[in-house]
Amino acid sequence: MARWSPDARGRLERAALELFVEQGYAATTVPEITARAGLTTRTFFRHFADKREVFFAGDEISAFAGRLLADAPADLDPVALLEGGLRQTAAARFDGRREEVRRRRDVILAEPALRERDAQKRDDLVRVIRPALVARGVEELEAALLAELTVLVLHVALEAWLAEPVERPMGEVVAECFTRLRGVLTAGDVPQV
Amino acid sequence: MARWSPDARGRLERAALELFVEQGYAATTVPEITARAGLTTRTFFRHFADKREVFFAGDEISAFAGRLLADAPADLDPVALLEGGLRQTAAARFDGRREEVRRRRDVILAEPALRERDAQKRDDLVRVIRPALVARGVEELEAALLAELTVLVLHVALEAWLAEPVERPMGEVVAECFTRLRGVLTAGDVPQV
Structure with missing residues (x-):
C-alpha cells in the first residue's frame, strides 16, 4: 500500500x-x-x-454560506443575496451528481444517527446565516425568518430536484421555489381570526 | 391512594x-x-x-391541524388558512402558559432524545399539512413549501414570543411573521446569478 x-x-x-x-x-x-x-x-x-x-466532513455548506455572506456587497437585498447563494450552492455542489446525492440521502433517511447529524447541519446553517443578516442591518425577527427560510428552500428544492424524472440544474428549482413563495404569500387576503 | x-x-x-x-x-x-x-x-x-x-403525548398539534384543514371552506386561500390555523393554535395552546412552555422548551433543548422527538413532531405536522393542501388543489411544490413554511413560522414565532420581555398574545407574533415574510420577499429584485 x-x-x-x-x-x-x-x-x-x-x-x-x-x-x-x-x-x-x-x-x-x-x-x-x-x-x-x-x-x-x-x-x-x-x-x-x-x-x-x-x-459529513466534506459537506461544508455552512462555511460556504459564511464566506458568501461576508463577501456580498453591503447594499444587496437580503433575499436576493440568499437566493443567489442557494443557486450558487446548487450549481457547485449538486448539479451533475444527482445519483450520488440521492443514494446519500437514502442512507441518511435509513439511519437515526445520520438523520440527527443532518438536522444538526441544518441548524448550523441557520446559525451562520442569522447573525450575518443581523450584521447587515436586517431586523432580528426578519433575520430569523429568512435564515430558516433559506434552509427550508434548500431542503424542499433538493427533494423536488431529486424527484424529477429528468435532471435539470437545481438552481432552476431554487428559483421556482422563491417565485412560488412570492406568489402564494401575496395572492391571498390577510386572514381575520 | x-x-x-x-x-x-x-x-x-x-x-x-x-x-x-x-x-x-x-x-x-x-x-x-x-x-x-x-x-x-x-x-x-x-x-x-x-x-x-x-x-409529548398531550401535544397534538398535528391532529388539530388535520381537523382544521378538513373543516376549512374549500375556496379559502391556503396561506390565509394556514395563518389562521397558526393563530388559533397559538391562542388555544400557548397563550397564558408562557413560563410552562419556556421550561418545557429548555428541557427539550438539553436532552438529545427529546430534541429528536421534537423534530419528529415537526415532520409529522408537515406530513399532515402537505397532502391536505394538495387535496385542496394546491400544486405539489407549493404545498411542500407552504407546509414547511407553516412549521417554520410556528417555530420562529414561538421562540420570538418566549424571548419578549412582556407576554402578549402569540397570534400577534404569528401575524407579524407573515407580514414580514410578505414584505421581505416582495421588496427585493429577482437576483441575477
Missing part, C-alpha cells in the same frame, strides 16, 4: 457511500471502508474523526 | 415537568414521577407508553 495516496479523502468517501448503500450504515466498519478504498485505518483517522464524519 | 384520580394525566405531566426541570430528564425515573404526582406506576402506564411520552 502506497504511503502517499492521491485523493485518499475522496476514495474513502466513495468507498463509505458504496458500503453504506450495499450493507447499511450500522453494519459497515471503518476497516471495511479502508479495505474497499485500498488504504489503511491510520489514513482514515487522519481525515475523519469517526465513521459518521466520513459522510 | 384513591383508585379514581381526577386529572391523573395532567398531574403526571406537571410532576414530570417539575422533576425534569429540577434534576434533568435523564436522571428522572417513572416511579419518581408517580410519587410526585401521588399516583401509582400502573396509572402512569395507563396514560403513557414511557417517560418520553409523558412529555
